[in-house]
Amino acid sequence: MKKTLLLSGLLISTLLFGLILFAPAKLGHFIYDNATDLEANLYGFESHTIDIGEMNIYLYQNILSERESILMLHGYSADKDVWPRFARHFNEQYNVIIPDMAGHGETGYNKNWDYSAPAQVERLIKLLDKLNIQKVHIVGNSMGGFISAHFAKMYPQRILSATFIDPYGVNTPQPSKMEKLLTQGKNAFIVNSRAEFDNFYAMTMAAPPWFPDFIFDAVTETYVSRQDELAGIFSYIHQLNMLDNSLNEINVPSLLFWGELDQILDVSGAQVWQKGIEGIKVKVWPNVGHMPMLEIPQQTAMAFQAFLSELP
Numbered sequence: 001m002k003k004t005l006l007l008s009g010l011l012i013s014t015l016l017f018g019l020i021l022f023a024p025a026k027l028g029h030f031i032y033d034n035a036t037d038l039e040a041n042l043y044g045f046e047s048h049t050i051d052i053g054e055m056n057i058y059l060y061q062n063i064l065s066e067r068e069s070i071l072m073l074h075g076y077s078a079d080k081d082v083w084p085r086f087a088r089h090f091n092e093q094y095n096v097i098i099p100d101m102a103g104h105g106e107t108g109y110n111k112n113w114d115y116s117a118p119a120q121v122e123r124l125i126k127l128l129d130k131l132n133i134q135k136v137h138i139v140g141n142s143m144g145g146f147i148s149a150h151f152a153k154m155y156p157q158r159i160l161s162a163t164f165i166d167p168y169g170v171n172t173p174q175p176s177k178m179e180k181l182l183t184q185g186k187n188a189f190i191v192n193s194r195a196e197f198d199n200f201y202a203m204t205m206a207a208p209p210w211f212p213d214f215i216f217d218a219v220t221e222t223y224v225s226r227q228d229e230l231a232g233i234f235s236y237i238h239q240l241n242m243l244d245n246s247l248n249e250i251n252v253p254s255l256l257f258w259g260e261l262d263q264i265l266d267v268s269g270a271q272v273w274q275k276g277i278e279g280i281k282v283k284v285w286p287n288v289g290h291m292p293m294l295e296i297p298q299q300t301a302m303a304f305q306a307f308l309s310e311l312p
Contacts, residue, residue, distance in 0.1 A: 036081040043088035052126040058106035059099040069095035075142030079105030086293035089301035115236035117150040141165040161253040169243040172269035203263040206289035247276025254280040259288035
């Protein structure tokens with residue numbers, strides 16, 4: 001038995017060494033895909049698949065019970081793996097549901113699907129119905145914040161509270177770096193090379209986590225291979241169903257987080273949301289970029305928990 005284990009270990013080590021030398025991107029895909037699931041599992045979240053008819057939605061969730069529920073929505077081009085380090089702080093007190101929305105992650109992309117915010121909301125309602133969850137605290141980052149706002153407008157009876165983290169959906173008084181690039185015909189999310197991915201990644205967070213090069217090679221490959229898909233999804237959300245003139249229709253307890261150094265969506269947008277939603281609480285994080293829940297997960301979670309604790 002010891003000899004078998006030793007040989008197995010040598011075989012795996014040789015395989016990994018060979019991948020590092022000759023196929024680092026493949027190793028990056030393997031490690032990234034498995035490490036993110038493993039980390040989520042360590043925090044108490046399991047991978048599930050829910051058939052909502054139109055598609056199978058892949059998600060992380062903890063063991064559902066008679067508790068209040070939190071639904072966490074990722075941004076454009078991201079997936080459910082941006083949430084577990086934030087979500088871990090709510091695992092024992094709440095049901096936590098973290099889906100890969102249509103067009104993203106394991107749920108996948110289909111050119112015939114509608115990727116508009118209202119269509120994504122309808123899918124989330126079907127998901128919650130399947131899980132027998134009637135009301136949620138909804139939390140969304142970027143595109144996820146945009147969808148959360150539409151959810152709050154369309155189904156206020158299904159909402160306990162709404163939290164928007166650097167949300168898309170309004171025209172910001174000051175243009176962000178990404179918006180300036182868009183006026184030049186360049187979508188920073190559509191990358192053709194590692195150099196372009198590195199520039200994009202630097203825009204997403206003020207202090208992004210470090211990963212070895214072969215991980216970035218793998219993620220770059222994914223972004224390059226998804227150019228057409230991401231462009232298709234972008235066409236459904238960019239400047240469509242915007243919220244500038246309808247934020248006052250959101251009448252649920254609301255919280256807004258924004259990273260002061262956000263290069264994707266300028267922090268000046270916070271004043272638009274604050275003026276539009278009556279009673280919204282606002283927290284701007286200094287020295288933080290577009291994804292506070294990933295850059296400073298513990299601090300963001302504590303502020304969110306304080307908000308939840310004050311709800312009637």
